Amino acid sequence: MDLYAQNIIEHYKQPRNHGRLAEPKISGKQMNRSCGDQLAVDLRIKDDQIEDLKFEANGCAISVAAMSILSEKLIGQNITEVLAINYQSLLDMLGLPVGERRYKCVLLGLITVQNIILAEQKNPLRTWDDLM
Amino acid sequence: MNKIRSLFPILETKINDRPLVYFDNAATTQKPQVMIDALVDFYQKHNSNIHRGLNPLADRATEMHEATREKVAKFINAKNKKEIVFTRNTTESINLVAKTYGQHFLKAGDKVVLSILEHHSNIVPWLQLKKEIGIELVFITLDPEGNLDLKQAKELISQAGVKFLSLQMASNTLGNVHEISDLIKLAQSKGIKVLLDAAQVIAHQKIDVQNLGANFVAFSAHKMFGPTGVGVLYAGEELLKEMPEFLGGGDMIADVFLDHFTLNELPHKFEAGTPNIADVVAYGATIDFVNDFGLDQIAKIEKELTEYLLQQLQNLDFVEIYGPQIVENHLSSLAFNLKNVHAHDVGDLLGEAGIILRAGQHCTQPLHDFLQVPATVRASLAFYNTKEEIDIFIRELEKINQKFI
Numbered sequence: 001m002d003l004y005a006q007n008i009i010e011h012y013k014q015p016r017n018h019g020r021l022a023e024p025k026i027s028g029k030q031m032n033r034s035c036g037d038q039l040a041v042d043l044r045i046k047d048d049q050i051e052d053l054k055f056e057a058n059g060c061a062i063s064v065a066a067m068s069i070l071s072e073k074l075i076g077q078n079i080t081e082v083l084a085i086n087y088q089s090l091l092d093m094l095g096l097p098v099g100e101r102r103y104k105c106v107l108l109g110l111i112t113v114q115n116i117i118l119a120e121q122k123n124p125l126r127t128w129d130d131l132m
Numbered sequence: 133m134n135k136i137r138s139l140f141p142i143l144e145t146k147i148n149d150r151p152l153v154y155f156d157n158a159a160t161t162q163k164p165q166v167m168i169d170a171l172v173d174f175y176q177k178h179n180s181n182i183h184r185g186l187n188p189l190a191d192r193a194t195e196m197h198e199a200t201r202e203k204v205a206k207f208i209n210a211k212n213k214k215e216i217v218f219t220r221n222t223t224e225s226i227n228l229v230a231k232t233y234g235q236h237f238l239k240a241g242d243k244v245v246l247s248i249l250e251h252h253s254n255i256v257p258w259l260q261l262k263k264e265i266g267i268e269l270v271f272i273t274l275d276p277e278g279n280l281d282l283k284q285a286k287e288l289i290s291q292a293g294v295k296f297l298s299l300q301m302a303s304n305t306l307g308n309v310h311e312i313s314d315l316i317k318l319a320q321s322k323g324i325k326v327l328l329d330a331a332q333v334i335a336h337q338k339i340d341v342q343n344l345g346a347n348f349v350a351f352s353a354h355k356m357f358g359p360t361g362v363g364v365l366y367a368g369e370e371l372l373k374e375m376p377e378f379l380g381g382g383d384m385i386a387d388v389f390l391d392h393f394t395l396n397e398l399p400h401k402f403e404a405g406t407p408n409i410a411d412v413v414a415y416g417a418t419i420d421f422v423n424d425f426g427l428d429q430i431a432k433i434e435k436e437l438t439e440y441l442l443q444q445l446q447n448l449d450f451v452e453i454y455g456p457q458i459v460e461n462h463l464s465s466l467a468f469n470l471k472n473v474h475a476h477d478v479g480d481l482l483g484e485a486g487i488i489l490r491a492g493q494h495c496t497q498p499l500h501d502f503l504q505v506p507a508t509v510r511a512s513l514a515f516y517n518t519k520e521e522i523d524i525f526i527r528e529l530e531k532i533n534q535k536f537i
């Protein structure tokens with residue numbers, strides 16, 4: 001299977017839900033220092049549901065495409081469901097044949113979104129290992 | 133050319149059914165059969181612990197181990213083999229200096245001069261010392277061409293309170309070999325101690341420690357076609373005598389009592405515990421190999437390859453090259469990016485095509501911050517690489533670029 005299938009490259013070139021949200025919103029940033037990927041995400045949560053989400057990214061094709069695909073799935077989801085996603089369920093969702101080597105690229109979007117929610121709930125933040 | 137390649141068995145390996153193109157020599161070089169044979173031979177015929185046996189097998193193993201020390205001393209023109217301390221790698225050699233010389237002779241407020249190009253292994257031990265005893269670090273930056281800013285360097289070294297200068301001889305990221313002889317002279321004239329990180333130059337140019345005028349020189353066997361797990365620290369005998377010991381245990385002591393111990397002679401004082409005997413022995417065979425082939429010959433082939441690689445990369449308008457685009461005073465190593473593709477995607481796709489190189493920050497995060505690029509791709513060649521491999525590499529880069537247009 002081709003990790004850089006055409007849909008990944010399309011999501012990379014034209015990410016869905018790209019940009020920033022207007023207030024009211026909660027925001028978070030995350031970096032993957034080993035790659036130099038940077039991601040900023042804005043969420044609007046209403047009645048425990050993600051009502052809207054936008055992001056800005058400077059990263060590799062895998063991290064940007066993963067965030068783009070994830071963003072489409074997350075909008076409308078209940079935050080308890082969002083917090084239950086882990087590496088394996090994310091891979092299934094994305095349909096990506098990613099090896100261990102790029103796991104941080106795949107997880108960057110998810111960990112950023114989950115930590116925005118956890119920070120808002122004043123709960124402890126997740127580490128990369130927590131998601132594996 | 134095929135003759136050279138046949139000396140390195142791994143070059144026959146396939147990755148995804150494609151011939152291996154190994155362009156990650158700055159990370160670690162490949163190993164000649166003679167080194168692999170020496171390693172096997174030691175374990176099959178001579179294995180024994182050393183320096184302690186009082187039996188013929190131990191004597192033989194000890195002789196073989198110490199013969200390598202002699203070869204290293206000759207290889208870098210040290211005065212004698214007492215000046216050669218074996219460690220695990222360059223990183224441990226630099227740590228040894230920071231944690232013995234640094235801990236003992238430096239004090240709060242003393243300044244240590246480094247450069248922003250340094251490998252993390254020549255930054256973190258000094259940051260640790262800063263945390264532990266409060267030394268200050270100052271960093272030489274780059275001039276607009278991407279070379280060490282020598283004017284700024286001289287000013288920094290001339291500041292009051294500078295006690296130590298620790299610099300790489302060449303950049304493992306940009307590939308440029310630094311012109312540091314004036315900086316060393318200036319430092320020496322002010323009584324500032326100098327450590328040179330020779331990790332990247334050791335396989336590419338002749339090192340003469342007496343000529344260099346540095347107090348300490350550090351490098352790794354694995355970056356010069358030798359085994360992993362063997363590093364070298366060179367320092368003059370007098371200095372090594374003055375320095376406190378490093379780790380404590382067997383071999384580094386002369387006598388042990390219940391309330392004190394006395395130290396062994398040089399260089400054993402710095403080598404606690406059973407050393408990496410087999411790899412040190414195999415490293416001896418590697419040095420013979422390099423001497424027989426000739427560093428001059430290696431440098432000559434690598435220069436031709438560098439010239440070709442640089443030209444071919446410069447021809448691609450979608451590639452941005454970092455650092456000085458020169459062939460003289462440059463290793464066979466170049467850092468670059470495709471303008472529209474992240475370094476990690478490039479590295480991954482090249483890997484799929486059998487081209488092995490490094491994408492990331494190459495243990496030089498401060499340099500990448502300075503250059504304001506999140507990551508780079510680094511192609512680093514050795515004398516067993518070929519122009520045909522460079523052609524394959526360039527074709528793959530074109531394909532990757534096409535994919536992302």
Ligand SMILES: Cc1ncc(COP(=O)(O)O)c(C=O)c1O
Nearest residue numbers: 221222223251253300304331352
């Ligand atoms: C300039 C430089 N210094 C130090 C090191 C560290 O070498 P080692 O990992 O063998 O300790 C490297 C290795 O990449 C290097 O390129």
